[in-house]
Amino acid sequence: MKKKWYSFLLIVVFIMVGLVGCGTVGGDDESVNKEKGSASGDTVTIAHEMGETKVPANPKKIVALEFSYVDALAALGISPIGIADDDDESRIIAPIQDKIGEYTSVGTRKQPSMEIISSLQPDLIIADLQRHKDVYEQLSDIAPTIVLNSLAADYEQILDDFQKISIAVGEEEKGQEVLEAHKKRIEEIKSEVPADEVRVVLPGVVTPDGFFAHNMDSYTGSLLESIGLKNAIQDGSDRYNKINLEQVVEFNPDVLFLMQAGEKTVIDEWAQNPLWENVSAVKNDSVYTVDRDTWSRFRGLISSEAILEEAVQQLYGK
Incomplete structure (x- = not known):
């Protein structure tokens, strides 16, 4: 009788262990899913x-x-x-x-x-x-x-x-798809920039109080550089520099992209100064006023494409 009783107990124990084991596996999967964030509430x-x-x-x-x-x-x-x-x-x-x-x-x-x-x-x-x-x-x-x-x-x-x-x-998977499409679009825009382009560009925010130049490490500067448009300021000590007219003349950009803040800016004052006419961009009629929100404030995939499309259109009529 005792042997039969022990045998019965062993069978019950094995069944319980099996059930607990199955439950544990399910529990581990759920824990992993929570870490990965794959289910609602995780x-x-x-x-x-x-x-x-x-x-x-x-x-x-x-x-x-x-x-x-x-x-x-x-x-x-x-x-x-x-x-x-x-x-x-x-x-x-x-x-x-x-x-x-x-x-x-x-x-x-x-x-x-x-x-x-x-x-x-x-x-x-x-x-x-x-x-x-x-x-x-x-x-x-x-x-x-x-x-x-x-x-x-x-x-x-x-x-x-x-x-x-x-x-x-x-949205990691969708994010990868969007990013790949963005990079493809940037390459398309880049292909519209002539391989022999040597002009240097200078984007900057212009306000009534000053000219805030964006160097090659700034968002807008690095974006333009990504398609082969070299920034006039290659000094990386400060991405956003408040510079005066004499410094603009010294950097002497071939192209100016002015992100205008307000109806009147420092450019209205500078335009009365003979030094302004010494800037290559002014001489070559390559001064472009662009939207500050798009070119400076948004800093994203959608705005990046808009910036580069406008830059290429302004420079090459494409």
């Missing part, structure tokens, strides 16, 4: 400029505190619920307005409203290192927050951060 860990943050695998309500993040989301077919648009919806450039539709303004990029952001109950906030590192903890108390380096980024950094954003919003 999270994915994103490394960023301020550390690591667990964000929902597929966040639906996203607040973007820089225009480059709006560009990235629009390229992925995602509409943010909140945007730091500097309290001016006209700053959202047309090709992106068409993709994102309505949103709530959360104030300026420099000082976004914590109250408005909180009221939106976001799943994810995307912030900028230079502008928002001091309020990172406040933002993180509202929702999972990742911090990227938009304001000080060059073109390559913008591409890298686009990939990071695509992972954070659960």
